Amino acid sequence: MVGPLNLAGPVSGLVLGFGFGFILENAGFGDPQRLTAQLRLTDWAVFKVMFTAIIVCAFFLDLASGLGLLKMGDVFIPSVYFWGTLLGGVGLGVGMAVGGYCPGTSIVGLVSGRLDGLLFLLGVGAGTLLFNGAYPSIKLWAYPKTGPNALTLPQLLNLPAWLILLTLLAVLVSVGWLTRGGMDAGKRQA
DSSP, rough: OOOOOBBBBBHHHHHHHHHHHHHHTTTTTTHHHHHHHHHTSSSOHHHHHHHHHHHHHHHHHHHHHTTSSSGGGGGGOOOOOOOHHHHHHHHHHHHHHHHOOHHHHHHHHHHOOOOHHHHHHHHHHHHHHHHHHHHHHHHHOOOOOOSSSSSSSHHHTTHHHHHHHHHHHHHHHHHHHHHTTTHHHHHHHH
């Protein structure tokens, strides 16, 4: 399979990864105080940027599908594993709250010269090893409760895609309006 910029596999991933990291650093997301401020609900920049990215991606996926450029059947959509997702979400959330990074921003922090980015990545590695060791004993309860099999949000809710996109956009606009000036509040606390 050929990826963006007509580059295949890992090269395409590296090019996009470096580009994404550059954008994260320039947005200030390589600073752990920024993510922590989001979790304290004092700086909504991370939510606004990531939610905007989700909406833009969803819009272009829907547009490409509607124009016949993309078959949604060719897009991998994983099934939901309720208990496994809950366990992973709690683990990642606690790690982000304690360390101030998500895995991607910790790499950006490290490349930017932040030692705490390295320490966070070492914690991610330790957590991965811990999960790998515990997996045989948790797989019996974490994965048997499977959610809907490979459904998109419009399919799951049995609603048209345009209504879902419009609702997501309304959420983003509402959060933007309710938190206007919120980005400055996070910087004042830092």
